[in-house]
Amino acid sequence: MNFFLTIVLDGLIEASWLFVVALGMTLVFGVLKILNIAHGSFYALGAYVAATTVILVAAHGLPPAAGFVAMLISVALIGSIVGLLLERGLLKMFYGRDEVVLLLVTYAVFLILEDTTKLIWGLNPIYATQPYELFGNVEFAGLYYVGYDLMLIPASLLIGFAVWYGLNRTIMGKIVLAVIHNEEMSASMGVRVHRVYAGAFAFGVLLAALAGALTAPKISMQPGLSSDVIILSFAIVVIGGLGSVEGAAVGAILVGLARATSVHLMPQAELFVIYLVMAAVLMFRPEGLFKRETGRRI
Amino acid sequence: MGHGRHHPLIMILPVIGALLFGRVLPAWTLSLATIGASNALVALGVVVLARAGNVSFGQGLFFAAGGYGVALIANSWGITDAVLQMVIGAICGCLLGLVISPLIARYSGIFFGMLTLALSMVFYGALIKTTVLGGSDGFNVGRPSLFGISFVDLREADFMLYAVAVVTAGLAAIAAVILFQSEFGLASLAVRENNLRVEYLGISANSVIAANFVIAATLAGTSGALALMAQRHIDPQFAYWTTSGEFVFVAVLAGYQSVLAVFVASLALELVRSFSNLYLPNTWQLALGIFLLAVILFLPRGIGSLWTRERHRRTERSLAAPTAAEEGAPT
Numbered sequence: 001m002n003f004f005l006t007i008v009l010d011g012l013i014e015a016s017w018l019f020v021v022a023l024g025m026t027l028v029f030g031v032l033k034i035l036n037i038a039h040g041s042f043y044a045l046g047a048y049v050a051a052t053t054v055i056l057v058a059a060h061g062l063p064p065a066a067g068f069v070a071m072l073i074s075v076a077l078i079g080s081i082v083g084l085l086l087e088r089g090l091l092k093m094f095y096g097r098d099e100v101v102l103l104l105v106t107y108a109v110f111l112i113l114e115d116t117t118k119l120i121w122g123l124n125p126i127y128a129t130q131p132y133e134l135f136g137n138v139e140f141a142g143l144y145y146v147g148y149d150l151m152l153i154p155a156s157l158l159i160g161f162a163v164w165y166g167l168n169r170t171i172m173g174k175i176v177l178a179v180i181h182n183e184e185m186s187a188s189m190g191v192r193v194h195r196v197y198a199g200a201f202a203f204g205v206l207l208a209a210l211a212g213a214l215t216a217p218k219i220s221m222q223p224g225l226s227s228d229v230i231i232l233s234f235a236i237v238v239i240g241g242l243g244s245v246e247g248a249a250v251g252a253i254l255v256g257l258a259r260a261t262s263v264h265l266m267p268q269a270e271l272f273v274i275y276l277v278m279a280a281v282l283m284f285r286p287e288g289l290f291k292r293e294t295g296r297r298i
Numbered sequence: 299m300g301h302g303r304h305h306p307l308i309m310i311l312p313v314i315g316a317l318l319f320g321r322v323l324p325a326w327t328l329s330l331a332t333i334g335a336s337n338a339l340v341a342l343g344v345v346v347l348a349r350a351g352n353v354s355f356g357q358g359l360f361f362a363a364g365g366y367g368v369a370l371i372a373n374s375w376g377i378t379d380a381v382l383q384m385v386i387g388a389i390c391g392c393l394l395g396l397v398i399s400p401l402i403a404r405y406s407g408i409f410f411g412m413l414t415l416a417l418s419m420v421f422y423g424a425l426i427k428t429t430v431l432g433g434s435d436g437f438n439v440g441r442p443s444l445f446g447i448s449f450v451d452l453r454e455a456d457f458m459l460y461a462v463a464v465v466t467a468g469l470a471a472i473a474a475v476i477l478f479q480s481e482f483g484l485a486s487l488a489v490r491e492n493n494l495r496v497e498y499l500g501i502s503a504n505s506v507i508a509a510n511f512v513i514a515a516t517l518a519g520t521s522g523a524l525a526l527m528a529q530r531h532i533d534p535q536f537a538y539w540t541t542s543g544e545f546v547f548v549a550v551l552a553g554y555q556s557v558l559a560v561f562v563a564s565l566a567l568e569l570v571r572s573f574s575n576l577y578l579p580n581t582w583q584l585a586l587g588i589f590l591l592a593v594i595l596f597l598p599r600g601i602g603s604l605w606t607r608e609r610h611r612r613t614e615r616s617l618a619a620p621t622a623a624e625e626g627a628p629t
Contacts, residue, residue, distance in 0.1 A: 035408055035412075037543075093595065094594070099407060099408050100353045100407065100408065100411065101598075103408070104547075104590065104594060105591065105594060107546075108587040110587070111584065112583070112587035114583050114584075114587075115580060115581045115587075118580050119584075123580070227540060234412070234415070238412050238416070242408075266427075270423070271419060271422065271423030272420055272423030272424050272427060273423070275419040275420040276420050278412075278416045279416040279420055282405075282409065282413045282416060283401065286409050286413075
């Protein structure tokens with residue numbers, strides 16, 4: 001029973017940060033119809049920026065809590081700036097081209113960011129563990145957990161709820177939904193579609209970077225981080241359905257649980273299991289579990 | 299359509315030329331050209347798929363299947379012959395392609411890409427896990443021989459592989475030109491333009507896509523065997539998505555109109571990579587990314603359009619086939 005609980009909790013912790021990454025990816029796809037390969041790079045960027053901030057704050061002798069807050073703020077700032085710059089400066093030039101061309105553009109961005117992070121932060125692993133002890137250790141049904149890990153679950157719930165509320169209960173969100181649904185019609189109703197594009201992309205980058213920041217204290221930052229994360233979030237959004245927020249949540253939980261189960265029962269099979277699930281979903285429900293009815297040929 | 303006005307078999311001449319030229323090339327260019335030709339084979343498969351409107355992000359699956367298939371069979375049966383190994387690689391790729399093609403033919407666009415990516419990642423995950431095959435480290439294989447001759451001299455061994463690579467690439471290129479000019483090749487272009495109309499004309503769009511998929515898989519399997527012989531080592535990285543991404547990269551660079559461009563693009567990429575490795579060891583992906591963006595922006599039909607477009611203007615023979623090739627977006 002304890003073993004089962006361990007798997008579930010580990011899976012949920014894993015799912016929580018994966019959900020935040022995938023949420024950004026699915027939003028960007030929903031609004032801009034871009035399958036963003038560079039999304040994992042934004043996650044890595046967030047993690048690196050967070051680590052630098054934490055290390056800087058610690059060097060000034062400030063408490064870990066200050067480091068935690070500073071890291072969230074700096075990542076939010078840098079994430080949205082990078083997102084805006086990329087959308088306005090680069091992606092804008094390729095709108096109207098084929099979906100696959102845009103995919104390749106983001107692949108180029110992925111290649112560029114991969115080396116840029118190497119240039120800035122070097123090849124050696126970076127650690128920023130100070131905030132990890134912030135929430136102490138928690139005993140939960142006879143299991144000992146690091147408080148920080150458990151905190152990730154409500155944090156991601158909060159982010160998920162905020163996005164859902166923002167999309168469904170605010171005017172701005174309704175406009176975004178309108179653009180997702182029919183961009184030409186929204187434009188003719190006076191929506192400034194290019195602003196929605198810029199905002200949505202920046203927000204997507206922000207979410208990826210935020211997830212990177214939240215996990216930064218748990219992991220070691222090193223090259224290759226982005227390509228590992230991107231294949232996980234690909235799997236999640238495809239399982240859940242491209243462009244669906246609920247789908248991202250369910251996909252993240254499935255992938256998190258699958259990962260935790262395989263880690264405990266069959267280590268190293270995790271990628272195999274996750275992609276098997278993804279392939280199965282694509283075969284039987286190509287539009288993902290949360291299918292939106294569209295007339296598109298698949 | 300590359301070589302529309304010549305007979306495809308005329309391409310045997312440059313192949314022989316390249317073969318003889320290899321005698322005077324320095325050793326490092328030989329192995330570079332071998333890798334370039336090997337990657338070009340997979341990229342040619344990506345082009346074959348792209349002509350029917352699909353982009354595969356998982357050709358690494360067949361690349362790795364060819365490589366592992368050859369490595370296992372060669373190790374257990376003691377086959378060292380280079381040509382035989384290529385044939386085994388091609389068969390491995392082809393068989394796997396035959397198994398998967400009926401499933402994949404129903405998809406197009408982004409879903410085609412995602413499913414191929416997923417399948418290659420399943421294979422990658424399985425390979426990582428299989429400790430018998432060396433897990434993530436992979437394993438080494440011996441030097442190949444040719445027609446019973448084993449090459450002790452390193453330069454001779456490199457030249458032998460270069461020769462095998464050039465001949466294979468030449469044969470594949472000739473086959474591709476014939477294929478692209480054939481009725482089937484034109485039907486593939488039509489599937490990309492409008493698959494519904496193709497169906498009305500009595501051709502099954504799905505079987506066109508499936509056949510193209512098997513061709514691409516066979517090419518990738520052959521290439522896997524070649525890469526294995528050139529590196530004498532194999533690991534799961536063969537199936538990783540960044541490997542597949544590179545093949546798509548070469549295909550985009552080349553454009554989808556000229557077979558020759560695929561080989562030029564692949565060689566160019568290998569040259570850029572080896573020079574960058576020397577002079578900018580940590581920024582070659584950066585250079586590659588900027589290069590890719592520039593090509594998509596300024597040469598949307600790839601470097602092949604540099605010479606095919608020129609010729610169309612000169613001859614002004616706007617047959618149905620070349621215009622279809624020209625108008626299609628470089629998907």
